[in-house]
Amino acid sequence: MEVERIAKELQRLSKLVNLGSFDRALADVEAVYKKVNESDERKAVYFRILSNIASIFIDIGHMKPCIKSTQTGLSILNDHKDEIIEQIGSDSYFYNLGNAKSNLVCEKNPFKHNFSTIEQLVEVKTDFWKSIKFSGDSLSSEVHPAYIVNLGNSLKQQFRIAEALDCYDRVNSLNIDIPQSWINRSETLMILNQVSNTYSIQMLEQIKDGYENVLSSKEIPASWLEYYRQKAALHQNKIREVREEANIEIDLHDSEKTKSEYNELSEYRKFCLDNNLSLSEHGLYCACAGSSRDNLTIPTLGGVVGDFVIPMEMVLNRLKSEFSFARHLYFDYLTTEQDHELLHDSCFSELFNDELLGIDVEKLRTAFRSCFGILDKIGIAICELLDLYPPNGKIYFQSFWQLDKENRREKFNNLKSPGLLALYSIATDLNDKKGGEWSFLKQLRNDLEHEFVVVHKTENPSDIYRSYDFIKNIVFIKEDDFLEHLERILQLTRSAIFSFVFAVRDKALNEKKDNSIYLPNNIFRKDYK
Incomplete structure (x- = not known):
């Protein structure tokens, strides 16, 4: 088995995936997998190569998408669990396992899940928690950002909005080019709107900003950029419509005002917001004066009814x-x-x-x-x-x-x-x-x-x-x-x-x-x- 040549080939395949050439990458990784399997060698490097091959299958399965590709990657992980863990560590193993299982979740729309289908999501979430715990037992900066993003994605699917936003905010604060964090943060805010039955202009602004941040990323296939450009434009139009309807002028210094309002808060309230411990719906995504109290209530301004x-x-x-x-x-x-x-x-x-x-x-x-x-x-x-x-x-x-x-x-x-x-x-x-x-x-x-x-x-x-x-x-x-x-x-x-x-x-x-x-x-x- 020519290890160096295979390693270079796997690097080439990863680049193909990043460029969006999924069909070509899938055909080539299948060929590499077949050749590796023909080898009689079962040394440590063999299982490390298998792990990398599984990751490529799983990535293609997610981005193409392709169930068969994901299933191949998952089978590799299941069939060689102990050997792969020994080579790459438990944290990486469970991260890849969670990704594979996430690809195979039958229902992609969280609002269509019920107490039967959610069991798939619970299993995925558990694998991502394991990956984080094995790498440090907390959501600290020592944990690989991708682990935190994908945990957030899983929590988002289960409507654990406060925790999902916490995951994305931790990663985005690192200023690393991880567009998935911005994309999913915007999607989570849209879910928050539907689940909470509330919204704010700041929420719309942050959704738009999330999609705009993706446009400057070097980690998104070029063919996907137009889609996110349209999403940003859509929400820019909605912001304009809301402002016109409410007769609110555009404030070019809004971000500076938010910072100023935050600085005027007590040290205790800053602590609550900085550590995501406030009980304010607005405070889930904005640290302005509107988040200065735990003003979470069951009734909304739109009104609710019921003796309960x-x-x-x-x-x-x-x-x-x-x-x-x-x-x-x-x-x-x-x-x-x-x-x-x-x-x-x-x-x-x-x-x-x-x-x-x-x-x-x-x-x-x-x-x-x-x-x-x-x-x-x-x-x-x-x-x-x-x-x-x-x-x-x-x-x-x-x-x-x-x-x-x-x-x-x-x-x-x-x-x-x-x-x-x-x-x-x-x-x-x-x-x-x-x-x-x-x-x-x-x-x-x-x-x-x-x-x-x-x-x-x-x-x-x-x-x-x-x-x-x-x-x-x-x-x-x-x-x-x-x-x-x-x-x-x-x-x-x-x-x-x-x-x-x-x-x-x-x-x-x-x-x-x-x-x-x-x-x-x-x-x-x-x-x-």
Whole structure:
């Protein structure tokens, strides 16, 4: 097997794919795959080459598109899983696996998904979470941007809008030429419009800007540019129509005003916006004065109806109150200097065992536990709203769904909405029986309630006096890891709160005869500027 020649050939094929020559690339990669398979060599380099071949098949399957090409790539990954992981790492393997499965999702329109078809998306999402966790366990700059973009794409398909936008914003802030991030951010904002039944001129501007950013990319096939040029022009026209209808003049300094308004916000509110922890619909995509409060409500300016709206708004008040408390505890821990006098007053015995004690660390522990209480309350409210109590009557957010019992999947399908589908998707992340990549967070919450959990600073806590020996079940967690886990559960909880609001709003709008006024072409619903 001529390794160097094959490597050059694979580079050539990748360039063909980037240029949009999919038919030629497919024919050539099939020829290379056949030749490689004829080799008797099964050294490490063989499996690395197979991995690259699988990636090309999968890329062609996505961009052409071609199911057969994707299936070939997926078969290579499945047939040689252990060997490929050994060569390229688990993060790259699950990223490619997620891409392949994503290509094979039967329904491409998220609004046509139900509680049967969404299982495909749940599996894809889990693979992308794995790729990120294996590369660093967080959405930090250390993670390959493509992993974050494709996770965002999967979350977008499951209406997890807040999290998807967070993914794209993280990647776009790196100023790397990844046009898929801009494209999908614009598409997510359009989904937000439909799901939330609200819009703003700033939303339209950002959709347009996303498509315009693609036009300068060197990573888009030239044949695709005209399509995105038309999308940008379409939204420019819509912005003009909205301004004319509302008699709003174009403000050439709007971006500067947004920056000025942001700079005038409190440090706490900046923290909420910078870390995507606000409960403001406008704050999902814009950090201006309109995002200065957690003004998320179930009613919109267009109006909603239903006897359940006020009780559900009461629920939302409770969710916002508890979330804002958890969020502020997190903020305090990160920004407030330790109160040594309070620590001194507590008179902790010095055991030299590296355990963090006192009010500060209790802020983290309390914030973490609070998030699961919020999620369970969302589960209760949804069961009350839609009469979805499980057979056993027990409501835990991650497990009350029980779709395979007593025809519940059919019942959920009759009630499906984007918000409800999103809540189910979030629940699967926390459910170990669904392979949820974040299910250990639920176990950590239970440990915090019922076991001894030691939060420590150093990599391996010392214990000079063997203070930990007497207790059989002690859970040790490093402070940095605990902070990462808290950030993740805060993000999941925030996403669930938005999805809860959208689910209630959807039910209310369905009960309203004339529930929306449309802009031209029925694309944007009109509620507020």
